[in-house]
Amino acid sequence: MNRRQFLKSGGGILLTVATVLLLSRVASAQKTSAGSAIINKEKIVMSEAEWREKLTAEQFDVLRNEGTEPPFSSALNDEKRKGHYHCAGCDQPLFTSNMKFDSGTGWPSFFESIDGAFETKIDFKLIYPRTEYHCSRCGGHHGHIFKDGPEPTGKRWCNNGVALRFIPA
Numbered sequence: 152m153n154r155r156q157f158l159k160s161g162g163g164i165l166l167t168v169a170t171v172l173l174l175s176r177v178a179s180a181q182k183t184s185a186g187s188a189i190i191n192k193e194k195i196v197m198s199e200a201e202w203r204e205k206l207t208a209e210q211f212d213v214l215r216n217e218g219t220e221p222p223f224s225s226a227l228n229d230e231k232r233k234g235h236y237h238c239a240g241c242d243q244p245l246f247t248s249n250m251k252f253d254s255g256t257g258w259p260s261f262f263e264s265i266d267g268a269f270e271t272k273i274d275f276k277l278i279y280p281r282t283e284y285h286c287s288r289c290g291g292h293h294g295h296i297f298k299d300g301p302e303p304t305g306k307r308w309c310n311n312g313v314a315l316r317f318i319p320a
Contacts, residue, residue, distance in 0.1 A: 213313050219311060243289070
């Protein structure tokens with residue numbers, strides 16, 4: 152197939168869409184917000200055996216199998232100190248303590264994240280669509296974004312506490 156046949160077959164459109172998506176992901180991974188940490192753009196890829204060795208059984212279930220911890224089971228739900236919340240899988244900074252709020256749901260909740268810390272996808276596991284988010288560095292599952300949070304964003308980033316590591320200021 153030559154280039155002209157490829158373009159006529161619609162391959163050019165697919166190539167253009169793929170390029171735009173790739174460039175937008177690179178651009179979003181490079182952003183940072185005021186007072187936030189710089190996101191490491193280098194992806195971490197490990198085998199299942201390596202992840203099992205690195206993580207606890209609970210962390211592996213949530214981060215690698217998209218599990219959910221029981222509500223009110225994480226000490227981070229009640230964490231009030233200043234600091235940063237990092238990915239338990241790869242140590243990438245994800246949230247600051249200024250982004251956290253008490254949602255009453257039983258999981259650590261945030262009204263925004265550090266720019267570029269996550270990638271999202273639509274999840275239909277409970278029939279209706281939900282926005283699921285994963286660490287942009289290691290791909291670890293953290294939780295879901297809901298539209299019932301406080302201002303200024305109106306969002307609730309509902310995070311599994313076991314997927315986080317808190318670093319006090």
